[in-house]
Amino acid sequence: MANGTAFYRKYRPQGFDEILGQEHIVDVLKEAAKGGNITHAYLFFGSRGTGKTSVARILAREIGCEPEDLYEIDAASNRGIDDARELREGVKSLPFKSSRKVYIIDEVHMLTKEAFNALLKTLEEPPQHVIFILATTEVGKIPDTIVSRCQTFTFKKPTQTLLKQSVLHIAKEEGYELGPSAADLIAVLGDGSFRDTQGVLQLVLSAAKSKKIDREFVEKITSAPPAILVNDLVSAVAEKDLEKALGTVRKAVETNVDFTLFLKLVLEKVRLVLLMRFDSETKKSIKEEFSEDDVEFLEELSGKKGENVNSALLSELLTAYTKTSFAYIKQLPLELALIKILEKEKTP
Known part of the structure; x- marks a missing residue:
């Protein structure tokens, strides 16, 4: 049962070969x-x-x-x-x-x-x-x-890939089918900790009424930022639409999301767009890990339409991310980053 023994105890490695x-x-x-x-x-x-x-x-x-x-x-x-x-x-x-x-x-x-x-x-x-x-x-x-x-x-922090593998393995052992995108989000929420990741997974499985679990269900149970908000913000940047970008940030605030996590997910999407633009192998792996809609969204932005989604944007978002946890107004670092990068685009 997903709500029985804590997963970090139940699935604790028993031998050196089980250490990841x-x-x-x-x-x-x-x-x-x-x-x-x-x-x-x-x-x-x-x-x-x-x-x-x-x-x-x-x-x-x-x-x-x-x-x-x-x-x-x-x-x-x-x-x-x-x-x-x-x-x-x-x-x-x-x-x-x-x-x-x-x-x-x-x-x-x-x-x-x-x-x-x-x-x-x-x-x-x-x-x-x-x-x-x-x-x-x-x-x-x-x-x-x-x-x-x-x-x-x-001891090194486990990569998101390792955490995702662990999540998929445990879910299968518990009799659940976890979608790749759902597993990916749980790995992100685990924040580099096997124990925390397993805790998030147990929370999700204990609330599940179906044996098949998608990303939307994980978002609902964990109060993670909806993927549509993340995509809307990245789209607004690609369209050089500052008003739309700031409006999306406002919606995120109204839904009371964890802003550090929200920005982390935005960073992940921007990074993937850049990798898809320059690395053909990334395109193959993304098709296995994300939904068809997400793949289509990322592929579109990796082309000419997303030329404004670039390394300069990623750099500004990284700076905003490091400041978010210390900010009195959590959305302020992101708002400043958006104004800086999109106002610059308007400058003749």
Whole structure:
């Protein structure tokens, strides 16, 4: 059932071969585990939902650590000096069943200065039977003295293609048929996180009455900006119609859309128009991923009609996108970008 166990738990990778997009890490750890070349401390750094905890658990399992000897600590709620001292005492005891004890410390950057100092003493003279795996989203907040004593791995954000593949796989496993465009939108909404993407998918599937799901349904359930608004804005730019462009922005405001997401979807469409103009392979892949209407729309703009949809526009939209989340009036950066690029077109 889509509304049962959380998808990020149900579909959590159970082996190195199931980890997606982190081959540069998996290959090294797999060989280290196979050859017994395990270091006493690892530091996993990456944004949320990239697989840090999953890889840590798999590594522990691969080196023979039984569940009784695996300890997972949330540094956000166990961050003080007393917690660190308790950890120092705990590592002295021998494992119950395994040759090694593994401590996974999540969000390690949340530890206090005193707790880091206590942890440092343990890392300086670690017992032979203990392995630490530290995980963080903010490596800059971890003291250099800690980092220098760990083997560090940087987890990459999954690409939209990988997220889309994951979405389609899980939907199929759950007995649903997800349209390519619907899967693409869910991947965008996941914002570079497997966990967040799976959460969006579970929300959509739990609300579905039909086993076939299209993009419009995903837009409705997630309150994502309608594709027609996105296309209308891109069309207005192509037509050099500032009034129409600003009118579309106003409609987006009236429908209470997430403006950062709205601009992200506009960026995606403009980027695809440019790629289709210069890369024949992009045309082939788009036909597999988008609806016929969308393909026709993009093909038309990649020709002479869309000559105003260019790299200068994309550059201005990128600038607006970076400013949107900080703007007091969320639509203002986009409005300024449109005025700048379209007013310039009117200048003789």
